[in-house]
Amino acid sequence: MKIALVGIGKIALDQHVPALAASPDWKLAATVSRNGSVPGVESFANLADMLAARPDIAAVSLCLPPVPRFEAAQAVLRAGRHLMLEKPPGATLAEVHHLADLARAQGVTIFATWHSRMAHGVAAAKAWLAGRSIRAGRITWREDVRKWHPGQDWIFEAGGMGVFDPGINALSILTEILPDPLRLTEAELDFPANRQAPIAARLGFAGGISADFDFRQQGPQTWDMEFSTDGGDLALRMGGNRLEIGGAHREGSDDIMGEYPALYARMAGLVREGRSDVDLSPMVLVADAFTLGRRNTVADFDFQRMG
Numbered sequence: 001m002k003i004a005l006v007g008i009g010k011i012a013l014d015q016h017v018p019a020l021a022a023s024p025d026w027k028l029a030a031t032v033s034r035n036g037s038v039p040g041v042e043s044f045a046n047l048a049d050m051l052a053a054r055p056d057i058a059a060v061s062l063c064l065p066p067v068p069r070f071e072a073a074q075a076v077l078r079a080g081r082h083l084m085l086e087k088p089p090g091a092t093l094a095e096v097h098h099l100a101d102l103a104r105a106q107g108v109t110i111f112a113t114w115h116s117r118m119a120h121g122v123a124a125a126k127a128w129l130a131g132r133s134i135r136a137g138r139i140t141w142r143e144d145v146r147k148w149h150p151g152q153d154w155i156f157e158a159g160g161m162g163v164f165d166p167g168i169n170a171l172s173i174l175t176e177i178l179p180d181p182l183r184l185t186e187a188e189l190d191f192p193a194n195r196q197a198p199i200a201a202r203l204g205f206a207g208g209i210s211a212d213f214d215f216r217q218q219g220p221q222t223w224d225m226e227f228s229t230d231g232g233d234l235a236l237r238m239g240g241n242r243l244e245i246g247g248a249h250r251e252g253s254d255d256i257m258g259e260y261p262a263l264y265a266r267m268a269g270l271v272r273e274g275r276s277d278v279d280l281s282p283m284v285l286v287a288d289a290f291t292l293g294r295r296n297t298v299a300d301f302d303f304q305r306m307g
């Protein structure tokens with residue numbers, strides 16, 4: 001099946017292009033980008049031109065940041081093409097509900113992806129936790145925004161979600177593996193004085209689960225979750241890729257390159273089966289954190305300056 005990629009930026013080039021090149025299901029047939037391109041692939045400067053010129057392309061994968069994504073997503077669905085969305089699936093919950101309704105009306109597939117759910121240890125962690133009672137959980141998601149999102153000012157603009165851009169990956173794993181629904185009970189968000197989105201957040205959930213998200217991490221980067229249960233301890237490290245039970249390595253590795261091939265395989269399966277997959281539960285928790293959270297003002301943040 002032919003697919004087009006829209007927004008040839010960091011994640012498109014790091015993950016989507018290699019995953020599509022190795023995919024038995026998909027052929028990357030076009031790109032849409034104001035600046036980027038992929039060698040050997042027809043490129044368009046705007047989406048409407050691509051949709052008009054290439055009716056043979058059945059699916060479109062959007063790698064844009066969340067705020068500009070809705071208009072593009074709507075155009076794809078109105079043109080009767082299947083749609084795959086990077087995480088988070090939109091800037092607001094209502095716009096994603098609207099897209100899901102539109103896909104249903106058009107009879108096409110919509111897949112709101114959560115790449116971290118495809119990490120190597122996630123399915124086994126979910127199976128191990130099923131039927132166990134969780135006593136406490138601690139999520140630590142601390143990374144250096146300058147290293148992973150260099151110069152991406154959109155991430156600190158309204159709708160960019162700030163530290164919840166990576167933090168929602170942790171929430172996508174949590175909402176997948178925990179036996180019971182998560183309920184946010186408290187949140188504290190740190191906003192740089194010169195920005196519209198938080199650089200750090202601390203969350204509390206019912207049942208003794210807490211999360212610490214921080215974009216200011218220097219040195220070792222941490223994407224860990226640790227649970228104590230009535231049947232022992234479980235840890236997921238490396239963003240869900242490495243599973244430990246009782247402190248011993250059980251499954252997975254530090255390799256994160258399997259996530260996007262698994263997303264494209266799932267997209268192919270959804271299209272073949274005529275189904276969609278839109279789970280907004282991670283985004284609901286982010287919205288709840290913005291609704292319920294206390295706000296602190298912290299030092300200005302500038303991508304160019306350390307500190």
Ligand code: NAP
Pocket residue numbers: 007008009010011012032033034035036063064065066068086087088115148149152154165
């Ligand atoms: P990015 O490189 O800053 O942006 C991706 C592309 O989106 C840009 O190359 C640009 O495409 C287009 N774009 C940016 N701002 C735009 C605007 N205001 N209007 C229209 N197009 C715009 O971002 P990214 O890191 O790839 O992230 C994109 C999405 O992937 C985000 O939702 C992010 O959460 C998700 N994601 C990122 C990572 C990561 O490690 N970076 C990992 C997983 C998921 P053109 O200039 O080519 O038109």
